[in-house]
Amino acid sequence: MIKLLNERFTYFESEKRFELEINGKKIIAFRYEKQDPQFSDYDVDIKIQDEEKLTEEEIEEVEDYLKDKYV
Numbered sequence: 001m002i003k004l005l006n007e008r009f010t011y012f013e014s015e016k017r018f019e020l021e022i023n024g025k026k027i028i029a030f031r032y033e034k035q036d037p038q039f040s041d042y043d044v045d046i047k048i049q050d051e052e053k054l055t056e057e058e059i060e061e062v063e064d065y066l067k068d069k070y071v
Contacts, residue, residue, distance in 0.1 A: 011035075
C-alpha cells in the first residue's frame with residue numbers, strides 16, 4: 001500500500017507565446033519563466049522576434065508589460 005505524505009513543485013518551467021501590437025507594429029514575443037519554489041528562485045526572460053522593428057522604448061514597454069502582467 002502506498003500513502004502519499006507530501007507533494008509539491010520543486011522546479012517549474014514554462015514558455016508562453018504572445019502576438020502583440022505596439023504602435024501599429026505586430027510582433028511575436030516569448031516569455032520564458034523558471035522558478036524553484038523551494039528556494040524562492042525566480043527568473044523571467046523575454047525574447048522578441050524581429051526586435052529590430054522596435055525602438056528601445058518599445059522593447060522596454062513590451063518587456064515590462066509581459067513581466068508585470070503575467071507574474
